Amino acid sequence: MKVIKQSGLIIFLLGLTIFVGTIFTGSFNLNQSDLDTFIKEKNYKSTVIKSNLEKAIVTSEDLNIFQFSKRVIKAYESSNLYYDNLIQKYNKEKKWKEKGKQYQYKIGGKPHSLSFILAKKAGKGWAAENTTLMWFLTFGLGIIGALLFIVPDVVLLGKPGIKNDGIFLDAATNRGWIGWFAFVFLVTFYILLYFYPDLIVNWVFLVDPISASISGNPASQWFLYGFLYCTVMTVMAVRMYIKYRDNKYQILRTTSVLFFQIVFAFLIPEILVRFEKPWYDFKNAFPLDYDFFFRWNLDELLSSGGFGLFILVWGVVLTVVVVPVMVYFFGKRWYCSWVCGCGGLAETLGDPYRQLSSKTLLSWKFERIIIHSVLIFVLVMTGFALYTFFSGANQVIGIKTQTIQDIYGFLIGSIFAGVIGTGFYPIFGNRVWCRFGCPLAAYLGFIQRFKSKFRITTNGGQCISCGNCSTYCEQGIDVRAYAQKGENIVRSSCVGCGVCSAVCPRGVLKLENGPEDGRINPTEILLGNDVDLMNFVNQKQ
Amino acid sequence: MEHIVIIGNGISGVTAARHIRKNSNNKITIVSAESKYFFSRTALMYVYMGHMKFEHTQPYENWFWEKNNILLKQGFVSNILPHKKQLEFRNGEILSFDKLIIATGSKPNKFGWPGQDLDGVMGMYHKQDLEKLEKYAPDNKACNSAVIVGGGLIGIELAEMLRSRKIPVTFLVRENSFWNGVLPAQESEMINNHIKEHHIDLRLNTNLKEIKSDENGRVKSVIIEETGEEIFCNVVGLTAGVTPNIDFLKESGIELGRGVKVNRFLETNIKDIYAIGDCAEQHKAIGQRRNIEAVWYTGRMMGETLAQTICGNKTEYKPGHWFNSAKFLDIEYQTYGWVFSEIGKKENETYFQWQHPKEQKCITISFDKNTNQFLGINTFGIRMRHDIFNKWLTENQTIEHVLEHLADANFDPEFYKLYESEIVEKFNKENNTSIQTKKKSWKRIFSKA
Numbered sequence: 003m004k005v006i007k008q009s010g011l012i013i014f015l016l017g018l019t020i021f022v023g024t025i026f027t028g029s030f031n032l033n034q035s036d037l038d039t040f041i042k043e044k045n046y047k048s049t050v051i052k053s054n055l056e057k058a059i060v061t062s063e064d065l066n067i068f069q070f071s072k073r074v075i076k077a078y079e080s081s082n083l084y085y086d087n088l089i090q091k092y093n094k095e096k097k098w099k100e101k102g103k104q105y106q107y108k109i110g111g112k113p114h115s116l117s118f119i120l121a122k123k124a125g126k127g128w129a130a131e132n133t134t135l136m137w138f139l140t141f142g143l144g145i146i147g148a149l150l151f152i153v154p155d156v157v158l159l160g161k162p163g164i165k166n167d168g169i170f171l172d173a174a175t176n177r178g179w180i181g182w183f184a185f186v187f188l189v190t191f192y193i194l195l196y197f198y199p200d201l202i203v204n205w206v207f208l209v210d211p212i213s214a215s216i217s218g219n220p221a222s223q224w225f226l227y228g229f230l231y232c233t234v235m236t237v238m239a240v241r242m243y244i245k246y247r248d249n250k251y252q253i254l255r256t257t258s259v260l261f262f263q264i265v266f267a268f269l270i271p272e273i274l275v276r277f278e279k280p281w282y283d284f285k286n287a288f289p290l291d292y293d294f295f296f297r298w299n300l301d302e303l304l305s306s307g308g309f310g311l312f313i314l315v316w317g318v319v320l321t322v323v324v325v326p327v328m329v330y331f332f333g334k335r336w337y338c339s340w341v342c343g344c345g346g347l348a349e350t351l352g353d354p355y356r357q358l359s360s361k362t363l364l365s366w367k368f369e370r371i372i373i374h375s376v377l378i379f380v381l382v383m384t385g386f387a388l389y390t391f392f393s394g395a396n397q398v399i400g401i402k403t404q405t406i407q408d409i410y411g412f413l414i415g416s417i418f419a420g421v422i423g424t425g426f427y428p429i430f431g432n433r434v435w436c437r438f439g440c441p442l443a444a445y446l447g448f449i450q451r452f453k454s455k456f457r458i459t460t461n462g463g464q465c466i467s468c469g470n471c472s473t474y475c476e477q478g479i480d481v482r483a484y485a486q487k488g489e490n491i492v493r494s495s496c497v498g499c500g501v502c503s504a505v506c507p508r509g510v511l512k513l514e515n516g517p518e519d520g521r522i523n524p525t526e527i528l529l530g531n532d533v534d535l536m537n538f539v540n541q542k543q
Numbered sequence: 544m545e546h547i548v549i550i551g552n553g554i555s556g557v558t559a560a561r562h563i564r565k566n567s568n569n570k571i572t573i574v575s576a577e578s579k580y581f582f583s584r585t586a587l588m589y590v591y592m593g594h595m596k597f598e599h600t601q602p603y604e605n606w607f608w609e610k611n612n613i614l615l616k617q618g619f620v621s622n623i624l625p626h627k628k629q630l631e632f633r634n635g636e637i638l639s640f641d642k643l644i645i646a647t648g649s650k651p652n653k654f655g656w657p658g659q660d661l662d663g664v665m666g667m668y669h670k671q672d673l674e675k676l677e678k679y680a681p682d683n684k685a686c687n688s689a690v691i692v693g694g695g696l697i698g699i700e701l702a703e704m705l706r707s708r709k710i711p712v713t714f715l716v717r718e719n720s721f722w723n724g725v726l727p728a729q730e731s732e733m734i735n736n737h738i739k740e741h742h743i744d745l746r747l748n749t750n751l752k753e754i755k756s757d758e759n760g761r762v763k764s765v766i767i768e769e770t771g772e773e774i775f776c777n778v779v780g781l782t783a784g785v786t787p788n789i790d791f792l793k794e795s796g797i798e799l800g801r802g803v804k805v806n807r808f809l810e811t812n813i814k815d816i817y818a819i820g821d822c823a824e825q826h827k828a829i830g831q832r833r834n835i836e837a838v839w840y841t842g843r844m845m846g847e848t849l850a851q852t853i854c855g856n857k858t859e860y861k862p863g864h865w866f867n868s869a870k871f872l873d874i875e876y877q878t879y880g881w882v883f884s885e886i887g888k889k890e891n892e893t894y895f896q897w898q899h900p901k902e903q904k905c906i907t908i909s910f911d912k913n914t915n916q917f918l919g920i921n922t923f924g925i926r927m928r929h930d931i932f933n934k935w936l937t938e939n940q941t942i943e944h945v946l947e948h949l950a951d952a953n954f955d956p957e958f959y960k961l962y963e964s965e966i967v968e969k970f971n972k973e974n975n976t977s978i979q980t981k982k983k984s985w986k987r988i989f990s991k992a
């Protein structure tokens with residue numbers, strides 16, 4: 003068994019190495035006709051961009067992706083520079099009309115995204131041409147290796163039960179060198195994905211056939227991300243099934259998040275695209291889905307006929323009715339631990355890191371400040387977006403709606419939710435985003451805290467203050483602080499993962515939905531003491 | 544404002560300090576030789592097993608004490624001078640008090656075995672024991688075999704700890720079945736099997752004769768009393784129970800038995816000196832409880848009670864109905880009320896028992912065979928609600944009532960399979976009754992006794 007596990011690790015690492023190595027393979031050069039179509043499609047007015055690009059990338063040289071990217075970006079920059087110079091020139095000469103004309107020639111958009119589109123057309127080599135083989139050598143080996151590494155645990159971990167032996171003695175799960183390595187890897191991955199998609203175009207080639215079979219289109223970097231996300235979640239869900247096989251709550255919950263990720267977040271939206279409907283994830287509620295009320299999205303929905311309208315109504319109903327009602331009955335866990343994709347990744351890929359989230363009072367303070375700021379940010383931004391949509395004015399009190407949206411998209415949507423939210427798993431624990439950043443979690447949290455049937459019941463006086471619950475709470479809740487006082491846990495940030503209850507060696511904690519009366523039970527003195535004393539203390543309160 | 548000095552920063556001392564702080568502005572000093580900050584002794588095992596770091600065993604952050612104006616003093620108290628109201632530390636320092644609380648806990652039993660003080664022989668009680676274990680048994684190369692002497696709750700925890708690092712363990716148990724002085728046979732047997740499933744070499748009916756040393760004064764082997772067999776090992780764990788840690792009081796004039804003798808107000812024979820927790824010994828047993836109770840929550844309750852007395856609300860220590868819990872490797876155990884083993888049970892007490900055909904789950908309900916009054920329940924692998932059993936015990940309910948409403952008491956996580964109907968069916972069959980299980984009712988769960 004051990005041998006299988008170790009060979010699994012080797013195979014996985016081999017797959018990972020090839021995967022990373024793939025970035026550096028292939029050659030990129032565009033042929034003339036592809037460039038012509040591209041320019042036509044883009045409808046550029048610039049007269050120099052075409053020749054710039056021609057000189058840069060229509061070549062018989064074998065460029066690697068880095069050279070290719072550099073050249074494309076330079077081509078765009080020099081085109082823009084050309085017109086900038088003209089603008090300055092006319093400015094000096096005070097030829098205002100001429101100056102004004104030049105702006106139309108400038109080309110907007112993110113340079114690396116433009117480069118991505120061109121690279122997608124220009125790529126040759128292993129990933130682009132031997133896709134199936136390369137898919138197998140990267141994804142295939144990764145999946146097989148990981149499963150070979152994980153599945154022997156059925157035997158190696160021994161009988162069903164809590165399997166946390168050695169977690170704090172292991173470099174992978176105790177911020178050791180492996181943890182830091184994973185951190186650097188994840189952060190780099192997210193930075194490439196969000197800001198340098200062209201550099202990972204070879205990875206996107208690998209999933210082109212899969213994308214074509216689902217949506218009929220070639221893959222984008224977002225398809226790659228979606229596919230990778232589902233793959234990682236599935237493999238790590240197998241790990242969850244084995245680790246928590248004694249606990250039915252965990253098994254059902256894992257199955258549920260996996261289902262919602264694969265079907266709702268991945269397959270349905272792609273299939274919608276196949277039928278020329280807007281890409282939409284039906285479970286992704288505003289304000290997590292922060293661009294739902296952006297003008298471009300509303301325009302797209304409104305122009306997609308009845309179906310678009312349906313999505314619009316559903317999106318609003320989801321946030322305004324479905325979410326709060328469900329939280330009232332079941333707590334925010336129904337979303338965060340049973341449905342949400344971010345939660346899904348945190349509960350599968352992130353599970354090995356749950357013990358790393360900080361339990362200090364200080365981090366709780368930071369958590370509340372940060373998460374509520376994000377909530378305010380998203381609401382203000384949405385206010386701007388809606389104002390812009392209805393009034394047509396693209397700025398409010400002198401601030402451009404677009405600018406706010408861009409800042410949010412960059413800071414929160416990309417950096418916080420992606421780079422920090424997932425990249426920091428191996429250092430700050432899983433759920434960094436869910437705990438500190440997610441505006442939807444903040445909204446659900448209010449309802450959970452003030453109007454819900456959900457609580458974690460503390461079992462009388464059974465707590466021995468061991469601290470397993472607090473240690474393994476991914477949300478950094480000091481569960482023990484409540485349990486040892488005999489107090490139920492009613493906290494806005496609890497995502498109801500149920501792990502505190504699972505790891506408690508004394509059967510002290512139970513997640514349940516019950517009457518609101520008696521949900522919060524401040525008891526100064528614990529059960530077990532004689533009744534008189536309890537009466538005395540309770541009267542005094 | 545009085546100066547309250549507490550010796551011992553375990554659960555009992557710390558609870559007393561916290562509640563005195565809540566109810567008064569007395570000056571409070573907690574003295575401890577073991578560690579500066581309070582930690583949870585019950586969690587020591589998880590540190591060795593890598594489930595937690597030592598810092599996770601500390602229920603309060605380090606700033607807590609200063610913020611609450613509780614002074615912490617590290618040092619070993621070597622004597623108490625009651626008439627001067629002073630403590631003497633081993634290094635000669637003196638500390639004065641107005642009121643003194645002795646909360647010095649326990650220490651592992653040693654029965655004078657030859658070799659019991661060799662290097663590599665240790666108890667499992669203090670933080671220092673954990674450090675020793677880390678030193679002598681860091682992995683199964685440095686320690687290729689360990690022997691544990693004494694089959695109680697700490698012994699099985701130590702076995703689990705060593706097994707988590709794949710160290711072969713031989714477990715010497717004096718009784719003919721694990722913990723059968725406390726557990727009914729059905730349960731004790733189940734645990735015997737479970738211990739073996741974890742590849743622990745369980746030796747029942749086995750006593751330790753002596754521990755042998757190598758040339759460096761380190762343990763080399765143990766000799767078994769009954770057979771004379773020699774078992775080679777690098778580490779010996781002595782876990783044959785605990786005794787109150789009160790040797791330093793011998794000269795003080797405070798009345799001692801096995802522990803510090805106290806009355807129901809937790810007062811010793813000397814005014815303004817109190818004792819709580821593991822080290823306190825009641826003059827007379829409370830109900831069916833033992834005079835000395837070395838469990839976590841009784842220490843906590845004594846701390847809570849004494850804090851009331853010290854803050855002017857003189858309060859008798861009245862522990863409610865007995866309850867407890869433990870975990871035997873993978874099997875959780877809870878108990879409410881009194882279930883005595885076959886060895887200890889009285890004539891009027893009888894059992895109703897149920898065991899899962901395949902999994903390691905079982906229950907024993909003890910009841911009065913004349914009145915059918917419910918006396919207590921042991922559950923293995925099933926969690927139960929403390930509130931409910933506490934209420935049933937207060938109301939002197941019958942076993943029929945308990946079985947009928949068993950669903951109210953279940954505390955397993957959601958979606959777990961429930962066994963109420965199987966359990967009740969078995970009872971009905973055995974007793975020719977026709978009890979019907981009722982559905983779980985929140986109204987009943989929240990109603991008070």
Ligand SMILES: Cc1cc2nc3c(=O)[nH]c(=O)nc-3n(C[C@H](O)[C@H](O)[C@H](O)COP(=O)(O)OP(=O)(O)OC[C@H]3O[C@@H](n4cnc5c(N)ncnc54)[C@H](O)[C@@H]3O)c2cc1C
Pocket residue numbers: 466550551552553554555556574575576577578584585586587588618619620621646647648649667668669697700788791819820821822836837838839840842868869
């Ligand atoms: C491994 C282990 C597991 C356990 N598991 C459980 C469990 O699951 N459930 C349960 O109910 N109970 C359990 N117990 C028992 C429980 O931990 C004790 O009952 C409880 O800790 C007693 O608390 P205390 O405050 O009375 O004393 P202690 O926690 O022993 O604290 C006494 C303190 O006083 C200090 N001290 C003693 N003498 C002096 C002196 N002369 N000068 C200065 N300082 C001194 C000691 O160093 C110690 O720090 C367990 C015990 C152990 C060792």
Ligand code: SF4
Pocket residue numbers: 471474475476477478479481491495496497498499500501502503513
């Ligand atoms: S309190 Fe428990 S259920 Fe809630 S998030 Fe923390 S570990 Fe999960």
Ligand code: SF4
Pocket residue numbers: 464465466467468469470471472481482485486505506507508509510511
């Ligand atoms: S894990 Fe259980 S016993 Fe340990 S501190 Fe938490 S609630 Fe208490």
